[in-house]
Amino acid sequence: MPTYLAFLRAINLGAKRKFPKDRIVAAVEGLGWTDVRTHINTGNVRFDCPLESRAEVEAALEEAFRTEAGFEVPTIVLTPAELREVAEQAAAYGHEGNHYVSFLKDEPPPEAVRALEERSTADAVARVGSRAVHLMLGESYRGASLTNATVEKRLGVATNRNLTVVRALVEKWCS
Template identity: 50%
Template sequence: MATYLAFLRAINLGPTRKFPKDDIRRAVESVGFTGVETHIASGNVRFDTRMRSRAKIERTLEEAFAADRGFAVPTISYSAAEFADLAAVAAALNAQHPGLARHYVYLLKDAPSPALAREVEGTSSAKGDMVVRGRAAHALLRPGYQDGKVDPLGAATLLEPATNRNLAVVTTVAAKWC
């Protein structure tokens, strides 16, 4: 059995995309995954599976979630070892950029091509830097970045499909499950 972590996108936002933690757990268990746990209500789930194909795991979960909820739930998964490495990179980047106001980690289904990674990193500005490392892109936002935009650097649309978590969630989940 291998341990995986899955991150659900765009749930519990508004009245029509509700997906409570207990329902997530039930849906994950319904497809045969075991040892299922969730962390906070933003769609972070840990499970054990005999499956080894990340694409098959994501497809299986997305089908189960759509059947349960009646709407698509894009899902990004990592093995526990992959996520531990991602969290270590995030912590190192954070340490290399003292004084950040926020550090968001965009979790990606696939690593971007070199050209796309350069384009994403090219959205860096006085507001902050975008740094791509494997299947993650880091928004390192400086104080004063908030201008009412969810994506002040304009990189999110380049990264689809993706979901993001702040550094605190990434490091907490890694410490808890990896």
Template identity: 45%
Template sequence: MATHLAFLRAINLGRNRKFPKADILRVVGEAGFTEAETHINTGNVRLNTSMRSIRRIEEALERAFLADRGFEVPTIVFRPSEFAEIVRVGAEVAAGNEGMTRHYVELLRDGMPPADARAAEALSSGDNRIVARGRAIHVLLGPDAQPGAAVPAAVARRIGTSTNRNFNVVRTIAHKWC
């Protein structure tokens, strides 16, 4: 059995997309995954499975979530080693950008082509740093950056299925589960 980390997108937003932790754990177990745990109620799940294909794991979870909830729950899955690398890069990026007050990580289902990653990074400005590596985009915002606009629209259109987490949450999950 291999451990994987799954990140659910757009749950517990408004009154129609509720997915409590207990229900997530129940559905994950019913779908055949074992030793599932959650971290806070934003769709961060650790699970074990004999499946090796990340895409197959994502598809199995999404089918189970849709059947239980009645709405789609896009899910992005990582191996612990890949997720730990996201945190290592994030710490390096943060250390090189003192003065930034917020750090978000956009977790991607698929990595960006190199040209798209370079184009995303070129959108960095004085109060906004973008670093695209593998299946993650680190966005650091300074004190004068507009709130709520972590990933610029020009980047969001190119990244496909993704979900966003605060870097502190990402780091905590890595220390807990990787």
């Protein structure tokens, strides 16, 4: 049975978008899917399910999450191999500062990728690899010229994780 990793967008931000790990697990298990695990309370979940289409998995999760949480929860699904590839891309960039990854729901068109990457500066660099945007920043995410909001405006629905979390998930779930 295939294993998937889901990244939930915009949960546990403020008082109205609370969606604790135990309720995420209940929603995924409610679909009949197995070996459900979460990592920290920012919407990272691993599970096995019989579906083989990423779009079908995302749609089923989004419906289950809407029912359980009471609000829309955009969800981006990757395979363990895809997440490993993202971590390998990050290592190839060799950036030692603040490094974030925005996971994209859909693969963006080349002209949109080019336009985003052209917004790079000495203090904020964007590199797109398939459905992952690497944001390599200087001092801080706050006030950076390239953020997940910039990514979403140009490339569509995305959710952001720092590289420390990405590496932890690869170690924990992709070995």
